Amino acid sequence: MKKIINNKDQIVDDMLSGYIKANSDRVKFSNNSKRIILRSHPKNIEKTAMLIGNGSGHEPIAMGWVGEGLLDANVVGDIFASPSGDLIFEGIQIFKENSGCILLISNHAGDVMNGEMAIELAKEHNINADLLLMYDDIASAPRGNEDQRRGGAGTTFIYKILGALSEMGEKKETLLSLGKFVRDQTRTLSIAIASGTSPISGEKIFHLDDDEVFIGMGVHGESGYGRQKISSSKKIIKFMMDKIFDDYKYKEGDIVIPFINGSGATTLMELLIIYNDVEDYLAQYKIKFFKPLINEYITTQESAGFSISLLDSNEQMRNLWISPSSAPYFHL
């Protein structure tokens, strides 16, 4: 494996150390743990804190999103592994004086189990904390079973919109409601083009032939709509957008926020071509778009691939989407 690291066991800690040093004006470690990333300048305790616990290896999410207008804390797990419920609870405890606390959890087995444990501990300690489960990947479960779906790139909408609203002092219950609404209006579909390498095992994460792509594959190689031969951007986008449109009933005049997320090795050149075709597709159905985000935000090492996420938005969501944030790695 050709990665520039030091000791394998130190990957996460070396990375976080570098991150904090590079952005010390905005982020810092918590006093008791070098796996809890906080804002340098915490939010007013009258506001609801927004936290997430997730595994590393997908940078910049989520540590790169700690900052004003976004997250208050990221509890960082080992590569591809959720942090323990104990550590997540430690993170929640930092905000016990806040008026409320929301723990965002992406729907993956480890994240959910440990997140639920943390919330149980929080409630036992009378901390006003709740969990918001996030899921959006249409390939992982059929319509009607949305809550079985994996959390994918579309969870970004929840992070940003709730981050912005919590900054305005909105209370926890309202934030949770909005979060669920945004979740219900979000659809994501991904495609895998080539596998990256796990820094832990040194092995490829999944296997694809040179001329194959896999639509709907999960970040760790889980299946979706099956393997296909690689074809043009237009053809691929048509396939993917058709699937998204099968899953959610968009109407003429809807305004969607598109997010094209690269998984690490797909060039900006390609992502822009892709976006060009996405917009043509939307135009066909007379659907408008608003402030698209095109970047590599939720990566899987150096995997090639991307996902299309669409949020069927309302005005409130759009305003919150574009409100400013000082998180080191979130830029619209």
Place this chain on the structure above:
Amino acid sequence: MHSAYKKWILNSYDKINSDYVELDKLDQLVGDGDHGSTIYKGITIAKQLYLNNLTSPLDETMAIISKQMRIEMGGASGILMSIFFDESGKIDKSNLNSSIIDIFEKSIDKIMKRGKVKAGDKSILDIYIPVLNFLKKNSDFQFKKNEINEILSLSLAKTKEMQAQVGRAKFLENRGLGFIDPGAKSTEIILREYFGSLL
């Protein structure tokens, strides 16, 4: 009991130390290829903590070990596999059979609640539950190591033909059919050493 448990943990460490690459490979098929390395982290910390707590009461030691394993391992395997270690601290030498049965019942109950998993979903439960059934059927007799080993092997082999309903494998094209669940394999190792040291 302390000497039996010491043997259990040290032996488990040795076995996982030599097998973790193979366990990683099993996980390669259905996950990230890191289950072996993860459980190795966990059992390493268990060994260290055990040796540093020889004079403490067993239930306290096992509770500490369970918590640290969970923290060290993280993920789904950390939170689920550490449960047995915690419950195992409640062994009662004077009531061996019934306390072992109790340990298994409580572990299974907690795993089911935490993991929202049941028998046949292709998880570590598919090792624990057949063992519990065997223990209950034979509760009036001395438990025999070789019979339990047979149950462990058979249960593990059975997971091959199961389709995963939980965890990452459930998203695979074939839901992991034809492959042994890596968590079930490491559980089998740990339980084999457990009964090997205790009986």
Place this chain on the structure above:
Amino acid sequence: MNKQQHFIKLLQNEKFTALAIDQGTSLKEIIKEKKRKTFTPSDYYFFKKQIILNLGVTLSSILFDHDSYLSDPSFRTIETSKIIAYEDDAYNIENKSRITLLPKKLHQNDEIIKDFSAIKFFMYFNPDSDSIVNYEKLKLIKHVGLICKDLDIPYLFEPLLYYDEDINIDYHNYLLKKPIYIKSFYKEFSKEEYQIDIIKIEFPFNEFEVNGFENDNTSTIYSHENCSEIMQECFENVTTPFVFLSAGMKFNNFLQSLELAKSSKINFLGFLCGRSIWQDSIDIFCKSGQASFLDWINVEGKERVQKLKNAVINN
């Protein structure tokens, strides 16, 4: 006496030609249903006693269940060799796993065991069933083998094939697979580890499948030649002696099957037959009364016994 000596006692003209009359509660239920208001438990005991004292004593040995054996002191004085069913009533078997239960009232150290020349044990078995259930069953079969070894008395084991609904095979294919199953039974239970002295086994085909047997001819797939071949395939390397059970076949079909086995030169020790001999007389006993029943025994019953003996004893 040791196993060898007991074994010889079980035979008549070097053949095992035995009566099975160990069916318990299920037989009682059948009689109760047919007799309705006039039924009393003594009807069940009477029925069995007449079969035993009139037909059983002319055969090489008699297989009893513990409860019936104790119901009449005259049974202990019969000179015909006796076999005891070492099981709890089959009626109590759990539906899912179908594991045989060990007897509740009989123990290997009981004095009464000395009356018997063999211990019989049966187990519902399907090789494709859940591997852990099968492991438990095989363990139990070996356990009874150990008991027989300790008592130095022959172990007569009966594997009974059944359709396990949890297995991914439809009933039709299950029936077609019977020869394979029976072959695997013989192979498995001949292994030394079970310490089985006689295997009691079914014919590897079903009576409604054979052309020329008494059946409605709608499902026949085998000719007599096919049946010969199947039996030769199943029993090609005979190490442990085995006898055929009747599985409630029509009498004439069972008889024909035995004759076919003999003419195909199958190396079988004989039969252990129950229902095929006497199940037709249940109706007569229940509907027509004791006198008709005794007439049937003395004419039809005895004729049947003689025909079966002729089918196995070498001329």
